[in-house]
Amino acid sequence: MKNFVPLQKDPLIPLYNRPIQAVYRPGSIFKLVQSLVGLQQGSLTPLARLPDVGPMGCHHHGGNHNGLHNAIQFSCNVYFYQAFRQYIYHNETGNTFKDSERGLMRWRDAIGRFGFGRTLGMDLPNEKRGFVPDTSFFNRVYGRGSWKFSNWYSMAIGEGELGVVPLQMANLAAIIANRGHYFTPHLIKAIGKGKIDPKFTTPNYVGVDSTHFSVVIDGMEDVVKAGTARLAIMKDYIVCGKTGTSENKKGKDHAAFIAFAPKHNPRIAIACYVENAGFGGVVAAPIASLVMEKYLSPGVPQRPNLENFEKYMRDLNFMPKPEGKEAKTKKETEAKAASKTSPPDTRKEEAKPKNDEITPPDPAKRDKPDSTKKPVITEPLVRRVKDDKAR
Ligand SMILES: [Zn+2]
DSSP states (O other): OHHHHHHOOOOOOTTOHHHHHHOOOOGGGGHHHHHHHHHHSSSSTOOOOOOSSSSSOOOTTTTSSSSSHHHHTTTTTHHHHHHHHHHHHOOOOOHHHHHHHHHHHHHHHHHHTTTTOOOOOOOOTOOOOOOOOHHHHHHHOOOTTTTOOHGGGGGGTTTTTOOHHHHHHHHHHHHHHTTTTEEESSSSOBBTBBOOOOOGGGOOOOOGGGGGHHHHHHHHHHHHHHOGGGGOOOSSSEEEEEEEEEETSSSSEEEEEEEEEEEOOOOOOEEEEEEEETTTTTHHHHHHHHHHHHHSSSTOOOOOOOHHHHHHHHHOOOOOOOOOGOOOOOOHHHHHHHHHSOOOOTTTTTOOOOOSSSOOGGGGGGGSSSSSSSOOOOHHHHHHHHHHHHH
């Protein structure tokens, strides 16, 4: 009790349970969901080459729009703009406003089955549902009948109005690892000899055939082997992952990464969000990989030549400097927590999707951490980051 009040008043809100309460934009990780619902609908096929035109630029990666695998591996924005457009404007009536309404609701239902926009029903209180807009939301924002796909296309790449909680993203990794189903997340496995609520032991199917997962999983394998998350690679296990950068209007972007391993007979699925840390491949991917290493092979390091990596990760500090402690009242802290849980409001701003998936920032140029300790960056890490910049 002695420590509770100081913790409650701490401006960095340590009591705020981010994994189930913090709402972030999913960023490029959402391209995985877009792939799966598109494949299921039939508006997308694994070998589809989509036009390299749209409001989002392409960074002209290797392979140049060589199908879905390549688009996932290099996180191609323009490809997923086109894929989302095809999903929404499927079965056209000829009226883009009407088609947009229908498409939006169809898409909302499809991703709702993955748990987005709703609570998953975990055995912890105060789980948030994130945010997936519906037609009434856009009617309020733009007026009935006067909005269409071009107003919210940035959701194609996980930006714009979308909001997710990290638990939903870890669940997404589990859904992909299981090729189409998940078990409601829970901490308690049993109480004495009693059984837990059957809702925790019954699979929830997401409505995507298991055959559609192969191309997505192969793409995720190459994200780690030869794409945007090479820092997550493990010696003895095939890691499948996807990076993201979660746009943050209030400060520096958040780094995100989801993964599962091993590729065959997966044993762990994970999501990692690092607030204010920028590109997901540099920070979130190696942290997630380290956690997977501790789980899959305790005591057997999995990243050769990265012996100092754990220390490097520990020394990083992206915490914003707290404002004057005295000025913070409990009310302000609560208001801050509340504002973090509301859906991101991007209505007034033109969505400008980021195109930084392939060029992670150089850690050496990043703002100095608050800690006086200098991050220890091992040689291989520096080399890999430079390789990325050169692409
Ligand atoms: Zn591209």
